[in-house]
Amino acid sequence: MFWDKKIETLKPADLQDLQLRRLKKTLHQVQNVEFYRNRLNSAGLKNTAIKTLDDIQKIPFTKKQDLRDGYPFGFFAVPLKKIVRIHTTSGTTGKPTVVGYTRKDLDTWANLIARNMTMIGISEDDVFQNMVNYGMFTGGLGFHYGAEKIGMAVIPSATGNTRRQIEMIRDFGVTTIHCTPSYAMHLSEVAEEMDITLDSLKTGIFGAEPWSETMRHTLEARLGVTAYDSYGLSELFGPGVAFECPERNGLHIWHDCYLVEIIDPKTGERVSDGERGELVVTPLVKEAMPLLRYRTGDVTMLMEDGCLCSRSKKIQRITGRSDDMLVIRGINVFPSQIEHVLLKIPEVGNQFMVYIDRINHLDEMTVDVEINRGYFSGELADLAKLQKKVVKELHDVLELRTTVKLVEPGSLPRFEGKAKRVIDRRGDM
Amino acid sequence: MDAQKFVIRQISIFSENRPGRLASIAQALGEENVNILAFSIAEANGFGVVRALVDHPEKAYEKLTSCGFNVAFTDVIAVQMKDKPGGLFEIAKVLGDAGVNIEYSYAYSGKKAAVLILRVDHIDDAIEKIQKSGATLLERSIFH
Numbered sequence: 001m002f003w004d005k006k007i008e009t010l011k012p013a014d015l016q017d018l019q020l021r022r023l024k025k026t027l028h029q030v031q032n033v034e035f036y037r038n039r040l041n042s043a044g045l046k047n048t049a050i051k052t053l054d055d056i057q058k059i060p061f062t063k064k065q066d067l068r069d070g071y072p073f074g075f076f077a078v079p080l081k082k083i084v085r086i087h088t089t090s091g092t093t094g095k096p097t098v099v100g101y102t103r104k105d106l107d108t109w110a111n112l113i114a115r116n117m118t119m120i121g122i123s124e125d126d127v128f129q130n131m132v133n134y135g136m137f138t139g140g141l142g143f144h145y146g147a148e149k150i151g152m153a154v155i156p157s158a159t160g161n162t163r164r165q166i167e168m169i170r171d172f173g174v175t176t177i178h179c180t181p182s183y184a185m186h187l188s189e190v191a192e193e194m195d196i197t198l199d200s201l202k203t204g205i206f207g208a209e210p211w212s213e214t215m216r217h218t219l220e221a222r223l224g225v226t227a228y229d230s231y232g233l234s235e236l237f238g239p240g241v242a243f244e245c246p247e248r249n250g251l252h253i254w255h256d257c258y259l260v261e262i263i264d265p266k267t268g269e270r271v272s273d274g275e276r277g278e279l280v281v282t283p284l285v286k287e288a289m290p291l292l293r294y295r296t297g298d299v300t301m302l303m304e305d306g307c308l309c310s311r312s313k314k315i316q317r318i319t320g321r322s323d324d325m326l327v328i329r330g331i332n333v334f335p336s337q338i339e340h341v342l343l344k345i346p347e348v349g350n351q352f353m354v355y356i357d358r359i360n361h362l363d364e365m366t367v368d369v370e371i372n373r374g375y376f377s378g379e380l381a382d383l384a385k386l387q388k389k390v391v392k393e394l395h396d397v398l399e400l401r402t403t404v405k406l407v408e409p410g411s412l413p414r415f416e417g418k419a420k421r422v423i424d425r426r427g428d429m
Numbered sequence: 430m431d432a433q434k435f436v437i438r439q440i441s442i443f444s445e446n447r448p449g450r451l452a453s454i455a456q457a458l459g460e461e462n463v464n465i466l467a468f469s470i471a472e473a474n475g476f477g478v479v480r481a482l483v484d485h486p487e488k489a490y491e492k493l494t495s496c497g498f499n500v501a502f503t504d505v506i507a508v509q510m511k512d513k514p515g516g517l518f519e520i521a522k523v524l525g526d527a528g529v530n531i532e533y534s535y536a537y538s539g540k541k542a543a544v545l546i547l548r549v550d551h552i553d554d555a556i557e558k559i560q561k562s563g564a565t566l567l568e569r570s571i572f573h
Contacts, residue, residue, distance in 0.1 A: 377501055378478065378501030405476070
């Protein structure tokens, strides 16, 4: 199903025309932002220098730190009286990032959410419980307005009071939920404790944190939903940037609104389709806060194959953060890849630590992983077998030989905030 | 068949190969008043398994588990041997002649006799053959 079939299925040539027109408009819009005036000036770029979509590569990247430096309103391209909403994103350090919206921005954003939800078959017949923070977090109000636009019955339940949430799902016949995957897991556990089966549920939309295919199967089995991955970030309105279609093999990113590049985070050069790198986005329709070549820090790839649903190019599910990326003997490795491998091996735990050393001019990667208590047979040979298995599975995914150390259950550090699982001991390179 | 009474429970403890692990294990057992009759450490690639024959296997298991150790019971047999030159040969020959394959083994020299502890692949078979050969197996009942 389509919310806006014409635009969602534009032919490549028409799409590029539209993108270029909108890019030029965006370049005009950023002239209202001092940061960009200076940026483009010092790069010697006049607006006329951008004649094709590829010319965008001449423009320097915008980084999250630039936005922080512009605190609070340095990136607004319209006067404050045109701003109708402000959100902020929490920074792990320092000041938050401020994002602003005009009335038209809010409408554009709601339409994008409506596209996503319609794409997976949700309609005005559905009852939608939105179980995310409704405050400064963009996920709450973003989905709320999109769902209302479609005409669904929206329950702005926000977070907390899980028992009440479960009662509402049961009593109101909720068909569709939106929350983080970890909250969905918690929800299913509490429902089990309460001995309530959530029979009305059909669809689960999960986002705001990375989650694996294993997690998808678990959530689908426990909640009786079909689970969809939702991607977005506040700097690009919020959720709604990219979303899985019913194929659930990659996310459709809305190319008419977001100009997508995938770059090698070390060199800044573009990589080919099918190659992993950092997602860089130039939003094409933002009024209040236009951005040029914004580095999302998220790692994905543009998928080469088309999609049965006839929408345009997909990105792969986010596999990590570019700032976590390691280069081991020339091979890019993301800690999230290691995590995915370990999740699939029941004999070991999900906690891990990675150490990188340089021995005789060669990078050596050591992965410490806990064995799961129940799997210890008492036999050394079984442990050695398990060790080999982990080495092999890691090799299959990373294409890299690693040293795997089995450690005692509970002995690795647990992280409450941002996990620091990689220790690079190579020194200056 | 009462071969079961000769099956002895060894405790096997998974341990990383780093300083202080054995001390922690020994301390835990000492606090629980568990006496270690014999033990050995098998090492492979950064980790090891500490194997111990103790007088109270159940108590040892509970205590070590509560201390966070990963512990498993492993079935072994214990054969008495003479504590004098040639004692090991006598028993080893019996085992060899009986076709018993040893996965690993360690020994202790007690007050009454020396004891050879064996982990074998077919334990019931081994018990039968050792008994037939006339050698003496220790009974499970002496470990509580």
